[in-house]
Amino acid sequence: MTILQARGVVRSYGQTPALRGVSLDVHEGEILAVTGPSGCGKSTLLHCLAGIMRPQEGEIHYRGQRIDTGSESVRSKLRRTEFGVLFQFGQLVMELTAAENVALPLLLAGTGRREARTAALTWLDRVGVADVADNRPGQMSGGQQQRCALARALVTEPRVLFADEPTGALDTLTGEQVLGQLVRVTHEQRTTVVLVTHEPRVAGYADRELTMRDGVLDETEAGIAVPSGRHGR
Amino acid sequence: MSASFVLLGLLSSGPKHGYELKRAYDRSLPNAKPLAFGQVYSTIGRLERDGLVERAGQDRDGGPDRVTYELTELGRQTLDEWLGTVEPPAPYVSSVLLAKVVVALLTAEPERAGSYLADQRAAHTTRLRELTRSKHDPTANIGDVITADFTIAHLDADLRWLRTTLDRVAELHQETQP
Numbered sequence: 217m218t219i220l221q222a223r224g225v226v227r228s229y230g231q232t233p234a235l236r237g238v239s240l241d242v243h244e245g246e247i248l249a250v251t252g253p254s255g256c257g258k259s260t261l262l263h264c265l266a267g268i269m270r271p272q273e274g275e276i277h278y279r280g281q282r283i284d285t286g287s288e289s290v291r292s293k294l295r296r297t298e299f300g301v302l303f304q305f306g307q308l309v310m311e312l313t314a315a316e317n318v319a320l321p322l323l324l325a326g327t328g329r330r331e332a333r334t335a336a337l338t339w340l341d342r343v344g345v346a347d348v349a350d351n352r353p354g355q356m357s358g359g360q361q362q363r364c365a366l367a368r369a370l371v372t373e374p375r376v377l378f379a380d381e382p383t384g385a386l387d388t389l390t391g392e393q394v395l396g397q398l399v400r401v402t403h404e405q406r407t408t409v410v411l412v413t414h415e416p417r418v419a420g421y422a423d424r425e426l427t428m429r430d431g432v433l434d435e436t437e438a439g440i441a442v443p444s445g446r447h448g449r
Numbered sequence: 450m451s452a453s454f455v456l457l458g459l460l461s462s463g464p465k466h467g468y469e470l471k472r473a474y475d476r477s478l479p480n481a482k483p484l485a486f487g488q489v490y491s492t493i494g495r496l497e498r499d500g501l502v503e504r505a506g507q508d509r510d511g512g513p514d515r516v517t518y519e520l521t522e523l524g525r526q527t528l529d530e531w532l533g534t535v536e537p538p539a540p541y542v543s544s545v546l547l548a549k550v551v552v553a554l555l556t557a558e559p560e561r562a563g564s565y566l567a568d569q570r571a572a573h574t575t576r577l578r579e580l581t582r583s584k585h586d587p588t589a590n591i592g593d594v595i596t597a598d599f600t601i602a603h604l605d606a607d608l609r610w611l612r613t614t615l616d617r618v619a620e621l622h623q624e625t626q627p
């Protein structure tokens with residue numbers, strides 16, 4: 217079943233086109249990898265799908281409902297309740313402990329303090345970093361920070377997790393551990409994942425891969441750029 | 450070549466007969482091509498001729514696969530030396546892959562080369578995904594994991610090379626278009 221659908225999405229930054237008409241279906245429960253060279257528009261696509269950015273043309277539907285034309289408050293509610301995001305650098309709040317960082321989305325959603333802390337500790341444990349619950353990001357390794365960010369992205373039990381180069385700043389083994397946790401936990405929760413990466417080995421964790429080039433998805437099913445599929449400039 | 454060193458390695462933990470060696474070989478290198486029985490015996494034969502292994506005994510009712518072999522002192526030294534030698538950091542890209550791409554580019558249209566590359570890429574990606582899954586299987590042991598790692602690392606390199614080559618072929622195609 218399709219959970220997220222993009223049709224003819226166009227987005228430019230000033231004169232720079234980033235997306236030139238992207239259409240795709242994300243199936244519920246799958247891990248979809250979007251790969252492609254630097255600057256091809258992967259992050260822009262992710263931001264549009266996650267309701268962080270509005271496309272200039274085209275439509276985005278989430279569970280049958282159009283979201284790209286929704287007001288900021290509608291989209292922000294969606295981001296708080298239905299979506300989780302994970303970026304290359306965890307973007308944790310430096311002044312807060314791991315547990316406080318993970319509890320934050322729940323507190324913002326109106327959950328009580330004690331309940332939020334309990335949930336945060338549970339999630340830190342699920343991703344294997346319960347031992348650093350009371351450390352600030354500055355007192356954690358990159359891998360621990362990224363797991364903490366993963367816990368924060370999942371604590372609201374979103375239906376869709378958007379991850380942009382989530383292991384880009386980690387060494388291979390640490391990255392593998394974080395990805396292993398991500399796959400295991402999202403599988404348990406039946407969370408859909410859209411994973412952006414330029415590393416084939418990271419795409420190896422996905423169920424399906426789409427490749428992008430110059431602001432468009434490659435047409436063939438396997439996501440391959442045959443020469444004629446190239447959009448000329 | 451390396452099959453004989455793998456057999457020497459397997460014998461380093463104690464004497465084994467041919468059938469056991471084959472089984473152990475296939476189990477330690479699950480992603481490699483299984484070693485045919487004939488190959489086990491011809492390799493053992495060569496190792497015996499070179500004095501690296503010797504017969505340690507034979508079961509009463511024994512056919513040829515009931516002969517037990519063990520490592521000689523020379524065999525142990527040879528194995529040690531091999532393990533201590535760094536391999537030249539040669540590019541991995543399997544020569545067949547490279548040859549096919551080169552031949553495709555030389556003899557066919559760029560589209561043809563492009564579609565070969567695309568198919569090859571899809572096959573590589575599928576294998577990479579399978580290995581990634583098997584590696585994270587809770588029943589995988591350390592041997593399975595490092596063997597999978599080895600293949601994944603090389604597939605990853607091949608895939609990067611394929612992607613770059615696809616881009617180059619695309620550019621080439623654009624140049625040749627009016």
Ligand SMILES: Nc1ncnc2c1ncn2[C@@H]1O[C@H](COP(=O)(O)OP(=O)(O)OP(=O)(O)O)[C@@H](O)[C@H]1O
Binds near residue numbers: 233254256
């Ligand atoms: N804020 C911005 N202002 C202007 N141009 C931008 C901005 N963000 C992205 N771009 C441009 O839009 C295009 C697509 O960028 P995007 O960040 O989506 O690519 P990407 O595939 O995520 O690249 P990378 O792999 O390097 O992260 C690029 O040409 C980029 O230079």
Ligand SMILES: [Mg+2]
Binds near residue numbers: 258259260380
């Ligand atoms: Mg990006």
